[in-house]
Amino acid sequence: MNVCYDLHTHTTASDGTLPPSVLVARAVAAGVDVLAVTDHDTTEGLLEASTAAKGSGICLVTGVEISVTWSGQVVHIVGLGFDPENKTLQAGLAELRRFRGWRAEEIGRRLEKHGISGAYEGAKGYSNGHLISRTHFARFLVEQGYAPDMRKVFKQFLTQGKPGHVAGEWADLGKAVGWIHGAGGEAVIAHPARYGMTRTKLRRLIGEFQEAGGAALEVVSGSHSRDEAFTMAKHSRDFSLRASVGSDYHGPETPWADLGKLSALPDNAVPIWRGWPDLAVSIPA
Incomplete structure (x- = not known):
């Protein structure tokens, strides 16, 4: 049986357009079996999503997308399967929200x-x-x-150089990975092909991420082409990292990044969910 994973989605808790309960219902209707709600720098939507997931047949994995400044560039680190009650993680996220x-x-x-x-x-x-x-x-x-x-x-x-641009001062890469690890979760570099880095710079990012304890690259993404997915799969193998999949869904206004429509991981990529029986953390009521 093929299991449909989508491990990168957003709700109205950050910049998505659907409330968490509606996102869960839409994911169920789209045939998603395992879903992670990964709002930017907040876990506010997880309780509502968890309540909606109960009895629906979908497995909800705790998630967040942490904003990081690395080498003068903003990158995003997805955390999966962590304890959302962890105080160190929540303190770090609160600082980013401020x-x-x-x-x-x-x-x-x-x-x-x-x-x-x-x-x-x-x-x-x-x-x-x-x-x-x-x-x-x-x-x-x-x-x-x-x-x-x-x-x-x-x-x-x-964007940079335009009237409304304000440079970000986000989390340090090592700290962000540490927050996720300390809360019992796994860290993933979100949509790595989207950053427009040279191959050398991207591999330097991946190397530092791996050294900090990172677990995976988002190989299949709503913003990746098929060729980019194969390239990211090779990077994941080169650095002994696993591979994740996520639409980066923000709402029905972005049909090119829809739920349940991601392509399969390349055959030689090791999925992040391998050995996951204990990863889906229940969310306290």
């Missing part, structure tokens, strides 16, 4: 200087009010007609 709060206000101030008023309140209106991301600003800017779609609005307003 920075996110300041950054959102600063983005609003910079866009105001550029002649775009009300951006902070507009972005907040798209969020849960607790975590405001660049994606929420992008949705507001598209709605206001500043760009035709999300990709163009990022390029015109929210």
Whole structure:
């Protein structure tokens, strides 16, 4: 029997557009058997997701996507199968969210200087009010007609050198992996092909990640081509890492990264779920 895994998804707890319970229901309908909810720098949605998963036939794995600054670049580390009650992990995530709060206000101030008023309140209106991301600003800017779609609005307003760009000050790579490890979980480099690194730089990142105790690369991703998946599988083998799969689903607005439609791992990749009987941590009520 083939088991369908999706180990990278987002909800309204961060920058997704579906509440956790709705995401779980949609995953069940899409044929996903094992699901991880991996919101940015928060585990807020896990309890609702866990409640929704009970009796549905889906296995929920605890997850989070941690923002990291490495060699002057932002990378994302997915944590899987950890104890969400771990105090050290939660303290680290809380610090990242505090920075996110300041950054959102600063983005609003910079866009105001550029002649775009009300951006902070507009972005907040798209969020849960607790975590405001660049994606929420992008949705507001598209709605206001500043760009035709999300990709163009990022390029015109929210990336380096543009009016609303604010450089991130995120977690250290080793610390992020350590938080996940200390909470009993496994760390994964999210969508590694998306960072646009040279082969040499990417392999340096993977090497440092492995030395810090990292477990896997996200080989199959909603943002990876098939060729990129094969390349990432080779990197995972070279560094004795396992391979993960995740759509990076944010909502029905991104059909190219839908639930239940990921391609299979390359045959020579070792899946992260090999030997996972104890990994799916139940979430306290």
